[in-house]
Amino acid sequence: xxxxxxxxxxxxxxxxxxxxxxxxxxxxxxxxxxxxxxxxxxxxxxxxxxxxxxxxxxxxxxxxxxxxxxxxxxxxxxxxxxxxxxxxxxxxxxxxxxxxxxxxxxxxxxxxxxxxxxxxxxxxxxxxxxxxxxxxxxxxxxxxxxxxxxxxxxxxxxxxxxxxxxxxxxxxxxxxxxxxxxxxxxxxxxxxxxxxxxxxxxxxxxxxx
Amino acid sequence: xxxxxxxxxxxxxxxxxxxxxxxxxxxxxxxxxxxxxxxxxxxxxxxxxxxxxxxxxxxxxxxxxxxxxxxxxxxxxxxxxxxxxxxxxxxxxxxxxxxxxxxxxxxxxxxxxxxxxxxxxxxxxxxxxxxxxxxxxxxxxxxxxxxxxxxxxxxxxxxxxxxxxxxxxxxxxxxxxxxxxxxxxxxxxxxxxxxxxxxxxxxxxxxxxxxxxxxxxxxxxxxxxxxxxxxxxxxxxxxxxxxxxxxxxxxxxxxxxxxxxxxxxxxxxxxxxxxxxxxxxxxxxxxxxxxxxxxxxxxxxxxxxxxxxxxxxxxxxxxxxxxxxxxxxxxxxxxxxxxxxxxxxxxxxxxxxxxxxxxxxxxxxxxxxxxxxxxxxxxxxxxxxxxxxxxxxxxxxxxxxxxxxxxxxxxxxxxxxxxxxxxxxxxxxxxxxxxxxxxxxxxxxxxxxxxxxxxxxxxxxxxxxxxxxxxxxxxxxxxxxxxxxxxxxxxxxxxxxxxxxxxxxxxxxxxxxxxxxxxxxx
Numbered sequence: 001x002x003x004x005x006x007x008x009x010x011x012x013x014x015x016x017x018x019x020x021x022x023x024x025x026x027x028x029x030x031x032x033x034x035x036x037x038x039x040x041x042x043x044x045x046x047x048x049x050x051x052x053x054x055x056x057x058x059x060x061x062x063x064x065x066x067x068x069x070x071x072x073x074x075x076x077x078x079x080x081x082x083x084x085x086x087x088x089x090x091x092x093x094x095x096x097x098x099x100x101x102x103x104x105x106x107x108x109x110x111x112x113x114x115x116x117x118x119x120x121x122x123x124x125x126x127x128x129x130x131x132x133x134x135x136x137x138x139x140x141x142x143x144x145x146x147x148x149x150x151x152x153x154x155x156x157x158x159x160x161x162x163x164x165x166x167x168x169x170x171x172x173x174x175x176x177x178x179x180x181x182x183x184x185x186x187x188x189x190x191x192x193x194x195x196x197x198x199x200x201x202x203x204x205x206x207x208x209x
Numbered sequence: 210x211x212x213x214x215x216x217x218x219x220x221x222x223x224x225x226x227x228x229x230x231x232x233x234x235x236x237x238x239x240x241x242x243x244x245x246x247x248x249x250x251x252x253x254x255x256x257x258x259x260x261x262x263x264x265x266x267x268x269x270x271x272x273x274x275x276x277x278x279x280x281x282x283x284x285x286x287x288x289x290x291x292x293x294x295x296x297x298x299x300x301x302x303x304x305x306x307x308x309x310x311x312x313x314x315x316x317x318x319x320x321x322x323x324x325x326x327x328x329x330x331x332x333x334x335x336x337x338x339x340x341x342x343x344x345x346x347x348x349x350x351x352x353x354x355x356x357x358x359x360x361x362x363x364x365x366x367x368x369x370x371x372x373x374x375x376x377x378x379x380x381x382x383x384x385x386x387x388x389x390x391x392x393x394x395x396x397x398x399x400x401x402x403x404x405x406x407x408x409x410x411x412x413x414x415x416x417x418x419x420x421x422x423x424x425x426x427x428x429x430x431x432x433x434x435x436x437x438x439x440x441x442x443x444x445x446x447x448x449x450x451x452x453x454x455x456x457x458x459x460x461x462x463x464x465x466x467x468x469x470x471x472x473x474x475x476x477x478x479x480x481x482x483x484x485x486x487x488x489x490x491x492x493x494x495x496x497x498x499x500x501x502x503x504x505x506x507x508x509x510x511x512x513x514x515x516x517x518x519x520x521x522x523x524x525x526x527x528x529x530x531x532x533x534x535x536x537x538x539x540x541x542x543x544x545x546x547x548x549x550x551x552x553x554x555x556x557x558x559x560x561x562x563x564x565x566x567x568x569x570x571x572x573x574x575x576x577x578x579x580x581x582x583x584x585x586x587x588x589x590x591x592x593x594x595x596x597x598x599x600x601x602x603x604x605x606x607x608x609x610x611x612x613x614x615x616x617x618x619x620x621x622x623x624x625x626x627x628x629x630x631x632x633x634x635x636x637x638x639x640x641x642x643x644x645x646x647x648x649x650x651x652x653x654x655x656x657x658x659x660x661x662x663x664x665x666x667x668x669x670x671x672x673x674x675x676x677x678x679x680x681x682x683x684x685x686x687x688x689x690x691x692x693x694x695x696x697x698x699x700x701x702x703x704x705x706x707x708x709x710x711x712x713x714x715x716x717x718x719x720x721x722x723x724x725x726x727x728x729x730x731x
Contacts, residue, residue, distance in 0.1 A: 034586070034609065036377035045584070051560070052584045064368040071364070082359070091370035132538075139560060142586045145609040151377055156370035160363045169362060176363045 011109075011123040016196040017076035019127075021069045023134050023192075023199065024102060027141060028065060028086055028159070029055045031100060034142050037088065037155045049135040068159045071170060075163055076197070079106050083162035087179050091156040096179045096206075098151070103200040107193060123195020133192035137201055140189045147187075149208050183207045396642075396707065398658060398668040402699035403688070405672075406439070408432055412457065413678065413694035415590060415607065415634065416501045416515075416542040416558065420692045421470075422681035423463035427484065428690060429470050430698065431458035436472060438484055441683065449487055462503035462510070469524075471510050473500025479512045481524060493529045495520045502544035504553065509573060511553060513541025519555055519565075521573035531573040536563040536581065543592040549599040552579070552618055556589030562604050564618045580621040586610040591647065593636035595661070605633025605647060613647060615662070627664045629657065634678050639704045640686035646703065648691055650676030656691055658703060670701050 011019070026048050033043050033054040038061070043054040056062065075081040081104065088098040109121035160176060169175060181204055189201040410433030412419060419431040428439040434452040439445070452458065452474060460473035468484040477496035482489050498515035505511075509531070513519045519534040519541055536555065543556030553565040553574050562582040565574035587607030595601035600619045606612050613633055615624040632650035639646065644667060645659045654677055656670040673693035680691050687705045692698050 036379040038371050039375050040378050047583075050583060052586075058369070061368045064364065064366065067366070068364045142560075142609050145379065150379055152380060154371050154373060154375060156368065158363055158367055160361050162359055162361050165360055167360060167362070172365045173362050174365055176361050178361060 011125060011127075011194055011196060013079070013121065013196055014077045016123065016194040017073045019130060019134075019194050020076060020102075020104065020197055020199055021073040023137075024072065024084060025065060025069055026053050026055075026138065027100075027102070027201070028157075029053065030138060030141050031086065032056055032061070032157065034145050035088065035098070035148065035151055035155075037151065037157060049131050049138055051135055051138055053138065065159075067172075068161070071173070072161055075161065075167070076104065080167055081161055081163045085160045085162070085179070087158045087160060088151065088155050089158070091154040096181050097153075097155065098148070098206065099179060099181060099184075099204040101200075101202040101204065103202065105198040105200070107196055107198055109196045121196060125193070125195035130192060130194055133190070137190045137192055141201070144187070144189075144203060148203070148205050181206050398670075398703050399701070400668055400670050402670070402672045403702045404700040406698040406700075408692060408696050408698045411678075411692060411694070411696045413675070415588065415678070416540050418460040418462070418502050418542075418679060419458065420679040420681055420690070420698070421461045421463050422683055422690060423468070423470075423484075424466050424684050425468055426684055427463075427468070428681065428698075429461045429463065429484075430692065431461055431472075433457065436461065436470075447487070449482060449484060450489070459499040459501045460503045460512075462505055464505050464510075465507065471503050471505065471512075473503050473512050473514075475499040477514060477516075479503065479510060479522060481510075491524070491529075493522045493524075495522070495530050495533070498540075501540060501542050502555075504544040504546050506546045506550050506553075511544060511546070511573075513537075513544045513555055513557075515540040517541060517557065517559075519544065519553075523572070532568070532576055534563075534565060534574065534576055534578075536565070536578045537561060542588060542590040543604075545592040545594060547594040547599055547602070547618075548596050551599070552594075552602075554592045554594070554602050554604070554618075556585075556592050556604060558588040560585045560587060560589065560606070560610075562589050562592070562602075562616075564602065564616075564621075580616070580618060582614075582616060582621075582623075584614065584623065584626075585612065587632075591633045591636040593638050593645070595638050596640055597643070603636050603638070603645060605629065605636050608632045608650070613645075613659075613664075625662065625664065627659075631655075632676065634676060635680040635691075637680050637682055637689065640682075641704050641706045644704070646680065646689060648677035648680045654693065654695075656680070656689070656701065656703075668703070670703060672699055673697065 026046075029043075030053050032038055033040065033056070038056060038058065040054075042057050044057050045052050046055045047053075072081065072084060083104065084102045086100040086102075087096055088100075089096050107123075109123040160179070183206060184204045185207045186202055186204045189203065191198060191200040193199070408430060412431070412433070420428065422428050422441070426441045428441055429449070430437055430439065434454070434457045436449040436451075436458050438447045438449050440447075449470070450472075456475045458472050459475055462471045463469070464471070469490070470482045470484050472480045472482060474480060477494060477498055477500060479493045479495070479500055480489055481491050481493070493510075496512065496514035496516055496518060500512045500514045502513035503510060508523060508525050510522050510524055511519055512522065517535065517537040517539055519536070521531040521533075522529040523531050534555075537557035537559055539558035541555055541557045543554070545554050546552070547554070551567050555563045555565070557563075560583060562585065563578040564580040564582075566579040567573075568575050582604070585604065585606035587610035589604050589606055591603075591605030591613075593603045595603065600617055601624065602616045602618050604614050604616065606614075611629050611631055611633065612626050613629050613636065614626045616622070617624050629647060629649060631652065633647055634650055635648040637646050638644070638661070643661050645661045647657050647659065649655055649657065653669065653671060654673040654675055656677060658667040658670070659665065660667055673691065673695055675694035677691045677693045680689055682689055682704075687702060689701045689703055690698055691701065
C-alpha cells in the first residue's frame, strides 16, 4: 500500500519544473490582466487551480510566453536558473515601472532513492497541496491591484531569466542587464514549494509620492 | 618609433595564454612607444597611476581603454576628463607633475618588466571593482555581476506593447470624477439622504455585517463593542449589550418575524437575544474564529465564520448544530437564504460564491455546494436574491473585481456581468420596482440604483464620505439605510412607492398584510 502511494505522489525535477512553468504562465497572464496592461477584451477566462484566470488571447503574447517558458522549463529542470523576472516598462520612455520576481530555490526533496545525484531527487508532495499553495499566491496577485500604483501609460512587458554564468545562450536569445526601479518598494507575496523548488513571488514597484 | 610599435604588436600577437583580444588600443601603443623611447613625463603619469593602484584580480575583460582612462582620472582629476574612446586627453591644470615624476622614478624598474598584457588584466580587474561599487551605490538588488556566476537572458522577439488606443481599465478606480453625471430614470428618486444618524466607532471592516433592519421596524447596529437598537418608528435608542474589552459583534441578523436578534461575535459564538426584554436567550458555539455573517431561515440560523465554515444552528434544540459546510477556505463574509428558502448563497474572501441546495431532510443544506462560482476576482460580500425571480442571485466583488454578476442558480449559468467601477459592498433588490441598489466604496462612496435586468443606471445617491459597508431595507420596502465607514447611518427614501401605482396594488392586495408593515419611519 505504502509503495503504491509513494509511486503515485512522486514529483521529479522535470515535473517540478513543469508545475512551476505552469504557475508562471497563469501568473504572468493574470498580472497582464489585473494590472490592466492590455485591453480586457483581449483576454478569455480559463479555469485553473479552482480559480477563474484571465488568459491573453493575443497570438503574439501567447507565442512569446510559449517560447520563453519552454526554455525556462528546460533550464529549471536542470536547476540552472534561480530567478525569473517579469518586467513592466513604459513602452515609450522604456522606464521600468514594475518588476515581478519569481525566485526559485532548489530544495532537497524527500525521495528515498536520492543517491547523491541531484538530478534524480524526487518529492512526494501531493499535487493538490501544491496547487492549493499556488492558488493562494494567485489570489494574492489579483489582490495586489488595491495597493499597486496605476500604470497610466502604454506598457510593454518582458521576461528575464537569471541563469548560471556558464549557460549557453540559445539561438534567438540575448544577454541583458539587471533592471532597476527608481524609488522602489518591494512586497513579498506568499511562496509555494513543490518539494524540489521553493518559489517566492515578489513585486517591486515604483513608489509615487 | 614605428619599429617599436611593430615589435609590441608582434609581442601581443605571440601571447597565446591570455584571452584573445583585438589589437591593443591606441593609448596602449603610445604608452609602449613612450616607455621604450625617451621618457615623456606626462604620458608616464598615466601608466604609473594605474600600475601602482591595485592587486591583480584575474578577471579578464575585453576593453581596457575606457577604464584605464577613468582610473587615471580618479587618481588625479576625479571629475573632468570625459572617459570614452581610446584617447587620453590629459588635463594639465590638474595634473600633479611632481608626484607623477616621483612615482615614475620609484616604479620605473618594475614598470619596464610589465608587458601590456598585465596592464590589461589589472585595468580590467579595476573595472570589475568599479562596476561592483556602482552597483552598490545604485542599489541594484543582487546584481548579477556582483554576485558572480549569473547571467540574465531574455528572448529576442519581444511581446508587443499594448495598442496606443488602450487606456488602463483600472483607471476608473483611481480617477473617476466626482460626482458622476447620472442618467435620470423614469421616476423621481431623491438623491440626498433623508436623515443622517451618527454611528461612532462603526467598525470599518469589509468582512463584517454590522447592521440589520427587523420586520418590527427596529434597526440593530453594532458600534465598537456595543450593540444598539434604534426604533425607526419612535426614534428610541437602546443599548442592547456591550461586549467585554477586545470583543465585538461581527454580524447581526434579525429573525424574519419577531424580536429575536442573532449576534455573531468575535469569539466565534452566535448569541440569540430577545430584544423585547433585552435578554440573552442562548449562546451557540461552533466556530473557531469570529462570525462575520448570519442568515435566518425560520428556526434555523446559519453562520459563516473566519474559519471558512458555515454552520447551521437549530435554535430550538439543545443540540443546536445541524451541519457544518466547508466550501470556503477563507473567511465567509456574505450569507443569504434565497427568497423562497430553497438555496443558501455564501460568498468568501477566497473569491468564491457557493450555492447550497436544501438538504434532503429539509433542514439545513446539503454539505456539497450545488454550484461554485469562481468568476469573481476579489472577495464576495454583497449577495442578493431577486424577489420576483427566486432562482436569480446577484453577487458583487471587491476592489480587484468591481463587478455585479447575476446567476441563474437552477442551471448555474452566468446571466449578466456589469462592471460597477467601484468596490461592491452590498446589494439589495427593491420590492416595489424592478430595480437593484448597490453600495460602493472608493471613489464616490455612493449607492447606485440600477434597472434590472437592463442594468441601466437610474441614480447615484451620494453623501457618504467613506465607503458604504452595509445596507438594509425597511420592512415596508420604501427606505434603505446605509452604514458607511464615515461613521454615519443614512436613510434614503429611494423606493417610495408611486402613489398612483400603490393605489392599484392596495385595492388588489389585502389591507391586513399591508398594515403590519405600513409603519411610518420618522
